[in-house]
Amino acid sequence: MTGEHDILAQAAAWKDEGRKVALATVVSTWGSSPRPAGSQLLVDGAGNMMGSVSGGCIEGAVVKEALAVMEGAPPTLLEFGVSNEQAWDVGLACGGRVQVYVEAVS
Amino acid sequence: MNLQLLRQLNEARAAKRATCLVRFLDRHEESLVVDGKLVDGAPLSPALVDAVAAAHREDRSRTLEGEEGRIFLQIFNPPLRLLIVGAVHIAQALAPMASLAGYAVTVIDPRRSFATDARFPDVALNGEWPDDAMSELAPDRRTAVVTLTHDPKLDDPALDVVLRSEAFYIAALGSTRTHRQRVARLRELGHGDEAIARIHGPAGLDIGAVSPAEIAVSVMAEMTRVLRRPDEPAAG
Numbered sequence: 261m262t263g264e265h266d267i268l269a270q271a272a273a274w275k276d277e278g279r280k281v282a283l284a285t286v287v288s289t290w291g292s293s294p295r296p297a298g299s300q301l302l303v304d305g306a307g308n309m310m311g312s313v314s315g316g317c318i319e320g321a322v323v324k325e326a327l328a329v330m331e332g333a334p335p336t337l338l339e340f341g342v343s344n345e346q347a348w349d350v351g352l353a354c355g356g357r358v359q360v361y362v363e364a365v366s
Numbered sequence: 367m368n369l370q371l372l373r374q375l376n377e378a379r380a381a382k383r384a385t386c387l388v389r390f391l392d393r394h395e396e397s398l399v400v401d402g403k404l405v406d407g408a409p410l411s412p413a414l415v416d417a418v419a420a421a422h423r424e425d426r427s428r429t430l431e432g433e434e435g436r437i438f439l440q441i442f443n444p445p446l447r448l449l450i451v452g453a454v455h456i457a458q459a460l461a462p463m464a465s466l467a468g469y470a471v472t473v474i475d476p477r478r479s480f481a482t483d484a485r486f487p488d489v490a491l492n493g494e495w496p497d498d499a500m501s502e503l504a505p506d507r508r509t510a511v512v513t514l515t516h517d518p519k520l521d522d523p524a525l526d527v528v529l530r531s532e533a534f535y536i537a538a539l540g541s542t543r544t545h546r547q548r549v550a551r552l553r554e555l556g557h558g559d560e561a562i563a564r565i566h567g568p569a570g571l572d573i574g575a576v577s578p579a580e581i582a583v584s585v586m587a588e589m590t591r592v593l594r595r596p597d598e599p600a601a602g
Contacts, residue, residue, distance in 0.1 A: 268372060268375060268376055268379070269376055271372060272369065272372050272373055272376055275369050275372070283367065285389075285438070285440065287389075287391065287427075287429045287436075287438040288428075288429045288438075296426075296427070297426070297427040297428055297429065297438075298427030298440050298441065334394065335394045337391055337436075359429070361389065361391055361438065363367055363394070365367055365368070365369055365372055366367070366368045366369065
């Protein structure tokens with residue numbers, strides 16, 4: 261199966277290999293957003309990723325947070341959207357907004 | 367989330383249970399609910415139990431806000447399945463497409479020269495007669511069924527069983543004329559208007575598909591629309 265659900269199996273497998281692992285999950289969306297709630301991105305301590313939480317627009321920023329939670333930072337709820345100030349920064353070109361929960365697998 | 371909870375979650379999903387991970391986003395805790403029963407974490411309020419049941423029905427993960435702060439319900443429904451009757455050329459295109467879209471695909475065809483591993487690498491093959499195969503595979507409301515053989519001896523027995531199931535999408539390949547004849551035969555087997563109306567025939571959206579791959583795209587598109595917009599009237 262190549263669907264969403266592989267990611268959690270991979271998370272356990274990576275953990276078993278002794279890697280540090282963090283999961284990012286889309287928990288809310290507003291307007292047009294590329295991935296629905298429940299979409300997940302898996303990140304390991306080296307920054308390898310699997311899955312997605314957007315069309316590629318915010319993955320870079322999410323990985324940065326994922327690396328921080330793997331180093332012991334508390335889980336965090338990130339919000340991404342397009343505003344005038346950040347239109348050229350990290351955001352969604354589609355004009356939607358998403359909330360992404362980032363946590364370590366301990 | 368800790369590894370033990372992740373393992374329990376993965377086991378429940380592998381066992382095809384209706385699974386919900388309840389994430390309390392503000393206090394960084396999780397509860398795991400499998401088939402409506404609490405497996406791990408803090409007990410849920412009655413309102414939250416109802417919300418989990420509703421999220422399962424709609425097959426949609428969502429965030430709630432209430433007295434306990436923000437709570438994300440992550441829904442894992444049993445996997446989608448596609449049962450294809452007829453190991454024909456179109457099936458060779460449809461099986462990998464559906465697999466990419468997240469369906470577990472089984473191709474049913476008792477004709478040994480059609481249903482071969484060489485023609486269908488990485489696809490589950492079932493060589494039983496289609497009615498036996500269907501009874502065994504028991505289509506549920508997460509299952510789509512497409513008949514592709516054009517042969518009443520193979521398609522009809524499959525449809526006869528499938529029409530008595532909860533399959534969310536039922537389609538039969540064949541021209542409008544072929545479909546009229548098929549409908550007449552199914553009526554003789556005792557199927558009424560309501561059952562017959564569930565069959566999408568000719569199969570697929572009318573996008574002018576010609577090649578097997580294009581026909582597979584049109585079937586895949588129709589199946590997706592019925593899955594995601596079940597209340598929209600059929601067209602095309």
